[in-house]
Amino acid sequence: MNTIEDRLREALRERARYSPVDPDAWAKTVARTRPARGRPRAGARSRFLIPVAAAAAVVAIVLGVTALTGHLGSRGRAPSVSQSSVPAPLSRNDFLVRQDPPISEIVPVTIRTPGGQAESVFVWFARVKGGHGTMLCSQIFRKGTVTAAICQSVQLSGRQVAVLTSGDSFIRLGASSSRVTSVSAHLPGGRSAAGTLVGGQGFPAKVWLVSYPLDVSAGTVSDVGIVFRDAAGRQAGQLTILGASQFPPAGPGGMTVFRNQKGSATAYLARGRVEVSSTGLPPAAFASQPASGPPDVSVFTSQDDNPPSWLEFYGYAHENVVRVTVRLADGRQVGTTTFPGWKGSGIRLWAVPAPVPLPRPLRYIVLGYDAGGHVVWQTTCGSGSAG
Amino acid sequence: MGMANLRAGLDAGDDAATGVSGLFRARYPEMVRLADLLGADDPEDIAQEAFARLLKRHDTLRDPDAAVAYVRAIVCNLTRNRHRHLRVVRLRTPAARDEDSSEQAAILREDHREVLAALAGLPPRRREAIVLRYWLDLSEREIAQAMGTSPGTVKSNVSRGLAALAEVLGGKA
Numbered sequence: 001m002n003t004i005e006d007r008l009r010e011a012l013r014e015r016a017r018y019s020p021v022d023p024d025a026w027a028k029t030v031a032r033t034r035p036a037r038g039r040p041r042a043g044a045r046s047r048f049l050i051p052v053a054a055a056a057a058v059v060a061i062v063l064g065v066t067a068l069t070g071h072l073g074s075r076g077r078a079p080s081v082s083q084s085s086v087p088a089p090l091s092r093n094d095f096l097v098r099q100d101p102p103i104s105e106i107v108p109v110t111i112r113t114p115g116g117q118a119e120s121v122f123v124w125f126a127r128v129k130g131g132h133g134t135m136l137c138s139q140i141f142r143k144g145t146v147t148a149a150i151c152q153s154v155q156l157s158g159r160q161v162a163v164l165t166s167g168d169s170f171i172r173l174g175a176s177s178s179r180v181t182s183v184s185a186h187l188p189g190g191r192s193a194a195g196t197l198v199g200g201q202g203f204p205a206k207v208w209l210v211s212y213p214l215d216v217s218a219g220t221v222s223d224v225g226i227v228f229r230d231a232a233g234r235q236a237g238q239l240t241i242l243g244a245s246q247f248p249p250a251g252p253g254g255m256t257v258f259r260n261q262k263g264s265a266t267a268y269l270a271r272g273r274v275e276v277s278s279t280g281l282p283p284a285a286f287a288s289q290p291a292s293g294p295p296d297v298s299v300f301t302s303q304d305d306n307p308p309s310w311l312e313f314y315g316y317a318h319e320n321v322v323r324v325t326v327r328l329a330d331g332r333q334v335g336t337t338t339f340p341g342w343k344g345s346g347i348r349l350w351a352v353p354a355p356v357p358l359p360r361p362l363r364y365i366v367l368g369y370d371a372g373g374h375v376v377w378q379t380t381c382g383s384g385s386a387g
Numbered sequence: 388m389g390m391a392n393l394r395a396g397l398d399a400g401d402d403a404a405t406g407v408s409g410l411f412r413a414r415y416p417e418m419v420r421l422a423d424l425l426g427a428d429d430p431e432d433i434a435q436e437a438f439a440r441l442l443k444r445h446d447t448l449r450d451p452d453a454a455v456a457y458v459r460a461i462v463c464n465l466t467r468n469r470h471r472h473l474r475v476v477r478l479r480t481p482a483a484r485d486e487d488s489s490e491q492a493a494i495l496r497e498d499h500r501e502v503l504a505a506l507a508g509l510p511p512r513r514r515e516a517i518v519l520r521y522w523l524d525l526s527e528r529e530i531a532q533a534m535g536t537s538p539g540t541v542k543s544n545v546s547r548g549l550a551a552l553a554e555v556l557g558g559k560a
Contacts, residue, residue, distance in 0.1 A: 012424055201416070
């Protein structure tokens with residue numbers, strides 16, 4: 001075999017990795033043979049499940065997901081594809097894709113929300129900067145706009161079967177081991193919502209997605225249980241998505257995370273998770289998962305204004321994380337050391353102001369380092385064409 | 388699994404969708420990628436049309452391997468037709484394809500970009516022969532079936548295609 005042939009094979013193989021597949025493809029194909037029957041039902045992605053290698057362990061994390069808005073690059077589509085329900089394939093110039101090149105197929109998934117809307121999510125895997133660890137990346141579209149765009153470290157460990165990595169108000173997603181064959185959300189009042197599991201070329205684990213309505217009563221948002229089952233129907237694992245509670249939280253003494261001329265944030269360890277009460281800022285922030293589990297680094301942002309005039313990145317980290325840096329899309333970078341949280345909790349806190357002026361749109365990468373200077377955790381957040 | 392489903396569905400005379408769906412699950416992504424590598428402007432449209440045509444005439448296809456070859460040939464043929472159509476369109480909008488190319492290029496290594504750009508510059512038949520040979524690793528007979536030509540012509544297209552690529556890329560064919 002000569003050099004040209006080698007280069008050809010490699011280039012073709014590499015190029016072929018980046019061809020997203022429409023989850024509704026089969027329904028659309030059948031519809032082409034039966035034009036009188038109208039549009040096909042939006043197909044479940046599970047019909048296209050590709051077996052994945054047994055995942056070593058689970059994973060991950062979650063956190064206050066910052067909602068960012070933006071638009072993906074467009075690309076020509078077939079006339080048969082509804083633009084309202086199926087967005088254009090993810091642009092290769094998108095911020096997440098540029099910053100964290102996919103190591104897997106980019107899989108589009110159509111989710112039917114409780115309100116009956118067909119919404120689209122792109123999911124794929126990427127490598128943590130420095131090559132240590134894997135991230136699950138996702139972009140959630142609602143009415144053609146990205147409501148959440150994030151890559152987060154993901155690590156299944158031990159007998160763990162699933163982890164939550166990100167999502168937005170109505171769609172939650174994460175990674176699960178290969179033994180999981182179904183997922184559902186269990187809501188207050190005995191209600192439940194079936195989720196979806198997807199695989200794709202190069203996926204080191206299955207990706208699960210579930211959509212459910214927010215259940216708000218007495219000013220709080222109820223907890224939701226995400227239940228995972230194996231092929232025999234046995235419960236293989238469960239995650240609890242903690243809802244919002246009343247503020248200020250009833251927990252151990254507050255710890256000041258940061259204080260400046262614009263406001264301050266005080267963290268509490270309440271119900272086993274980190275909750276933050278603020279002044280001069282959006283009043284509250286809270287983690288969706290217990291602080292004892294993932295994430296290794298959590299990220300909150302101080303302002304929801306779009307665009308904000310100032311911003312403080314802050315959060316908590318596990319005790320192995322001694323330093324956190326934030327890189328903005330325009331290349332500016334800020335960093336800080338973490339400091340001890342509540343005694344015996346194994347939690348460290350951190351806060352660092354973003355440099356001004358803030359880039360618009362706001363896109364950033366948060367890296368957590370251990371004492372050896374290795375990146376042990378990463379979050380990349382933002383969408384739209386990289387600039 | 389895909390093949391087994393197709394055979395069972397066809398032999399039992401089930402609804403067309405039952406039999407072809409297995410093949411679809413197994414081969415649809417491959418057909419999308421084939422159309423993409425051949426330079427189709429909408430690979431999924433072509434792959435869906437190819438499988439739709441299979442659905443319409445599945446009764447005449449008893450051999451799963453023949454079904455795969457049939458779909459592959461349709462993908463090649465439809466992509467070729469799209470190229471002919473796009474040549475006309477480009478006379479009016481010369482930059483129509485450039486945006487797509489830049490998106491794809493952004494994620495690929497420089498070397499891969501060079502190779503793919505050189506491949507895109509080949510005449511359609513030579514590009515088809517090269518992709519079928521070096522991406523799908525098909526035999527000359529299988530490539531001939533997909534392209535609707537003879538094995539001798541395939542051999543010629545591959546050889547000349549490689550020579551042209553070597554000239555552009557500065558390697559040895």
